[in-house]
Amino acid sequence: MSQINRLTPEQEALIPVYQQKWREIAISVEPINHQRATAAVETLYTALDKPKPKIRFFDGPQELQQLLDGHSLVTLRQEFGLPQMLMMPIAQKLMLPMEQQLSESVRQQLHEQLMNQQTQQLMAHRQVAMGSLLAEFNASEPDREEMLAGISQDFLNMLWEKQQQQWRQNLLQQPGGDIVLGIGDWLSQQWQPWGQELDNLFWQPLVQPRLDELAEYCKPLMVGAGTIMAGMALSLQFVQDAPFPLFDFCAQVLSCKHDRSFWAALQGISTECGTIIPCENVCLVINRPCRLLLDEQNRLHGEGEPAIAYPDGSYLYFYHGVNLPPKYANVHPNQWPASWLLTEENAELRRVLIQGIGYARICQELAAVELDSWREYSLLRIEQQIDIEPIHLLKMTCPSTGFIHATRVPPTIQSAREAIRWVNWDVDPQDFAMES
Numbered sequence: 001m002s003q004i005n006r007l008t009p010e011q012e013a014l015i016p017v018y019q020q021k022w023r024e025i026a027i028s029v030e031p032i033n034h035q036r037a038t039a040a041v042e043t044l045y046t047a048l049d050k051p052k053p054k055i056r057f058f059d060g061p062q063e064l065q066q067l068l069d070g071h072s073l074v075t076l077r078q079e080f081g082l083p084q085m086l087m088m089p090i091a092q093k094l095m096l097p098m099e100q101q102l103s104e105s106v107r108q109q110l111h112e113q114l115m116n117q118q119t120q121q122l123m124a125h126r127q128v129a130m131g132s133l134l135a136e137f138n139a140s141e142p143d144r145e146e147m148l149a150g151i152s153q154d155f156l157n158m159l160w161e162k163q164q165q166q167w168r169q170n171l172l173q174q175p176g177g178d179i180v181l182g183i184g185d186w187l188s189q190q191w192q193p194w195g196q197e198l199d200n201l202f203w204q205p206l207v208q209p210r211l212d213e214l215a216e217y218c219k220p221l222m223v224g225a226g227t228i229m230a231g232m233a234l235s236l237q238f239v240q241d242a243p244f245p246l247f248d249f250c251a252q253v254l255s256c257k258h259d260r261s262f263w264a265a266l267q268g269i270s271t272e273c274g275t276i277i278p279c280e281n282v283c284l285v286i287n288r289p290c291r292l293l294l295d296e297q298n299r300l301h302g303e304g305e306p307a308i309a310y311p312d313g314s315y316l317y318f319y320h321g322v323n324l325p326p327k328y329a330n331v332h333p334n335q336w337p338a339s340w341l342l343t344e345e346n347a348e349l350r351r352v353l354i355q356g357i358g359y360a361r362i363c364q365e366l367a368a369v370e371l372d373s374w375r376e377y378s379l380l381r382i383e384q385q386i387d388i389e390p391i392h393l394l395k396m397t398c399p400s401t402g403f404i405h406a407t408r409v410p411p412t413i414q415s416a417r418e419a420i421r422w423v424n425w426d427v428d429p430q431d432f433a434m435e436s
Contacts, residue, residue, distance in 0.1 A: 032285070080281055126289065
């Protein structure tokens, strides 16, 4: 098959159709069909020559937690087996042959239009919520360490294998890269004793920093959550790595050659299941949420109400993608008092509070100090340490309505006119007044 160097107008016209198709799949709150979900899970395991697992269905994370309560991690490991990263190898085996049939410009166009940041965020919201909910499951310290050690090693090995595959792919794109790889593979097979010695002297010192970096990256995910289910939920992270809209478009619209069994497996999981946590012996299937609220950037967002909820009663509050604790979540942002900023120690939550409360109310409720004024403008400073750096605000009071508008400016600014120039892209307020 010849390489596709450009899309036809008809093909480009279908891009928004596939964007909308996968958006509707991602935000669906329709209960899953157990029969179709079972077939999808079995297809996934079969595609990678894995034995068909026992399938257990749950109406939400709370119901899953009830099953796990009272079981040691050793018992769970024996019954479930280790978590399986099944989606990632299938996605990789689909991606490489498909992308080889596309020119660089077409690949870039499709990634930008079908797999942009908002689309990836949309595909990942359930995984974000599920990881947060499952992290609430507690277990005994000795068992947790034993289980997480096993999960961590498997996870690191998988990440390292993926990194090596990426390096090989990059090298193949370079002139003579295939020759270099061929020689290296031959040497590794023929010179085992020498290869081991070279590995100890050269390769291990080279790659160990990368492995240490990966271990450090995994540490908060593995140990910080402190739960087996948070470890299992790592498999959820790779659902967002699988570019479903891109695969679908390449297979259906561009007729790219691909392994139909792999695509059927990936497509079935994404369309017929809510969330899955595949393990060696058991696949846990969790229903779709019955409530899902997003902001304009496809982030989980609810104001004074849960952003995501499940049929079993599980729910979470989010504010523009940030998980809120109950003390803030049950109150509408319009009612958040600025005094909360004085006691909140978490920097991210302080940022959320600032965003929800707004600088105008912060000025009023925290008694901002006026540094300078010019006409209806005032330069203010918040004396309390509620952010990483001092907060300087340019406040304007509308003469006709009395409405107060406040904009944050750099803390180095010391005069109102300088602040106005900064806000108006270095236009002096006197000139701005004359032009208007």
